[in-house]
Amino acid sequence: MNTQPDLTRADTRTRLLEAAGETFADLGFRNTTVREICRRAGANIAAVHYHFGGKEELYLAVLTHSAAASMERNPLGGAPAPGATAEDRLESFVTSFLERLLDEGRPAWFGKLMAREMFEPTRGLDRIAQEFARPQYGRLSEIVAELLGPAATETRVKLCCSSVLGQCLFYKHARPMIDRLMPGQAFEPEQRAALAAHITEFSLRAIRSMRESAATGRGG
Amino acid sequence: MNTQPDLTRADTRTRLLEAAGETFADLGFRNTTVREICRRAGANIAAVHYHFGGKEELYLAVLTHSAAASMERNPLGGAPAPGATAEDRLESFVTSFLERLLDEGRPAWFGKLMAREMFEPTRGLDRIAQEFARPQYGRLSEIVAELLGPAATETRVKLCCSSVLGQCLFYKHARPMIDRLMPGQAFEPEQRAALAAHITEFSLRAIRSMRESAATGRGG
Numbered sequence: 069m070n071t072q073p074d075l076t077r078a079d080t081r082t083r084l085l086e087a088a089g090e091t092f093a094d095l096g097f098r099n100t101t102v103r104e105i106c107r108r109a110g111a112n113i114a115a116v117h118y119h120f121g122g123k124e125e126l127y128l129a130v131l132t133h134s135a136a137a138s139m140e141r142n143p144l145g146g147a148p149a150p151g152a153t154a155e156d157r158l159e160s161f162v163t164s165f166l167e168r169l170l171d172e173g174r175p176a177w178f179g180k181l182m183a184r185e186m187f188e189p190t191r192g193l194d195r196i197a198q199e200f201a202r203p204q205y206g207r208l209s210e211i212v213a214e215l216l217g218p219a220a221t222e223t224r225v226k227l228c229c230s231s232v233l234g235q236c237l238f239y240k241h242a243r244p245m246i247d248r249l250m251p252g253q254a255f256e257p258e259q260r261a262a263l264a265a266h267i268t269e270f271s272l273r274a275i276r277s278m279r280e281s282a283a284t285g286r287g288g
Numbered sequence: 289m290n291t292q293p294d295l296t297r298a299d300t301r302t303r304l305l306e307a308a309g310e311t312f313a314d315l316g317f318r319n320t321t322v323r324e325i326c327r328r329a330g331a332n333i334a335a336v337h338y339h340f341g342g343k344e345e346l347y348l349a350v351l352t353h354s355a356a357a358s359m360e361r362n363p364l365g366g367a368p369a370p371g372a373t374a375e376d377r378l379e380s381f382v383t384s385f386l387e388r389l390l391d392e393g394r395p396a397w398f399g400k401l402m403a404r405e406m407f408e409p410t411r412g413l414d415r416i417a418q419e420f421a422r423p424q425y426g427r428l429s430e431i432v433a434e435l436l437g438p439a440a441t442e443t444r445v446k447l448c449c450s451s452v453l454g455q456c457l458f459y460k461h462a463r464p465m466i467d468r469l470m471p472g473q474a475f476e477p478e479q480r481a482a483l484a485a486h487i488t489e490f491s492l493r494a495i496r497s498m499r500e501s502a503a504t505g506r507g508g
Contacts, residue, residue: 183407186463193468201468205469228490230470231490233462238450239450239454241461242453242454242457244405245413248418250450266447266451269494270494271494277496
C-alpha cells in the first residue's frame with residue numbers, strides 16, 4: 069500500500085496552516101484572500117476547501133492549532149505537586165503563563181494575530197477565550213480567592229487576577245518598549261525565572277497584606 | 289487680507305494626519321502608499337511633500353501629534369500638590385496613566401498604530417520612547433525608589449515599575465479578552481477610578497511589604 073497520498077495531504081495541510089498564519093498576520097482577516105494564502109503555500113484553492121472548508125474555518129484552525137501547540141509545550145499552571153499550597157500554585161501558574169507568553173517555539177505570526185484580535189476582534193477571539201483563556205482564568209481565580217481568604221470578594225478576586233495577568237502580559241505586549249527603556253533586560257531562561265519570581269513575590273505580598281487588613285479590620 | 293489660503297492649508301494638514309493615521313493603522317507602514325493616504329484625504333501628493341516632506345516624516349508626525357494631544361488631555365503624573373508624599377504621587381501617576389491609556393478622545397487608529405509598533409517597531413517607536421515614555425518612566429522610577437527606601441536596588445526598582453505599568457496596560461492591551469472573561473467590567477469614569485485605586489493599593493502594599501522585610505532582614 070502506498071502512503072504517499074496521505075503524506076502529501078498532511079504536508080499540504082501544514083503548509084496551508086503556516087502560510088495562512090503568516091498571511092492573516094500580515095494583512096488581517098478581511099484583507100486576506102484564499103488565493104494569496106495558496107500562492108504562498110504553493111497549494112491550490114481546492115485544497116483549502118478540502119482541508120478546512122473555507123477562509124473563516126481556516127482562520128479558526130490557525131488560531132486554535134497554534135494556541136494548542138503552545139499549551140502543550142507549557143501546560144496550564146505547570147504541574148503543581150498534589151497538596152501544593154496556594155502560594156506554590158500561584159508561582160507555578162505565573163511561571164508557565166510567562167513561559168507561554170515568551171514561548172520562542174511559537175511562530176512570530178501568532179503574536180501578531182493575537183494583537184490584531186485585540187483591536188479588531190473576530191469570532192476567533194471568542195473561540196480562544198472560550199477554549200483557552202477561560203479555564204486558565206478560572207484556575208487563577210481559585211488560587212487568588214484562596215490566598216485572599218476572608219478578604220476575597222468577587223470584585224477583589226477579579227482585580228487581583230488582573231494585577232497578576234497584567235504583570236505577566238507586560239513582558240509580551242510591551243517588549244519593544246522595554247528594549248528601549250530598559251536596554252539591559254534579557255529574556256533568557258535565567259531572566260524569565262527571575263521575572264516569574266518577582267511577579268509571584270509582588271503579588272503574594274500585596275494579597276497577604278490585603279488579607280491581614282481584612283482580618284484585623286484595618287485599612288491599607 | 290484674505291485668510292482663506294491659510295485655513296485651507298491647516299485643513300489639508302489635519303485631513304492628511306487623520307487619513308494617514310487610519311491608513312497606516314489599517315495597512316501598516318510598509319504597505320501604505322502616499323497615494324492611498326491622499327485618496328482618503330482628498331488631497332494631492334504635492335500636499336504631503338509640502339506639509340511633511342515624505343511618507344516617513346508623515347508617519348512620525350502622526351505618531352507624535354497624537355501622543356502629544358493625549359498627553360495634553362491627561363498631563364504626566366496628573367498635578368500632585370507640592371510636597372505630596374510618594375504614595376500620593378504614585379496614585380496620581382497611575383490615575384493619569386490609566387486615563388491616557390483608556391482615553392476616549394484619542395482616535396481608534398492610535399491604539400492600532402502602537403500595537404503595530406509593538407510587533408514591527410519602526411523609527412516611530414524610538415521617537416515615542418524617547419520623547420514620551422522615557423520621562424514618564426523616569427518619574428515612576430523616582431516614586432518607586434522612594435517608596436522602597438532601603439529595599440531599593442536598581443533591579444528591584446525596575447521590576448516594581450514594570451509591575452505598576454503592566455497592571456495599567458492590561459486594561460488597554462487585553463480589553464477584548466476582558467470583555468469576554470469579565471463581562472460585567474465597565475470602563476466609565478467611576479470604574480476607571482476604582483481600577484486606579486486598586487492598582488495603587490496593590491502596588492503600595494507589595495512595595496511596603498518589601499521595604500519592611502528589608503528593614504527587619506526577614507524574607508517575604
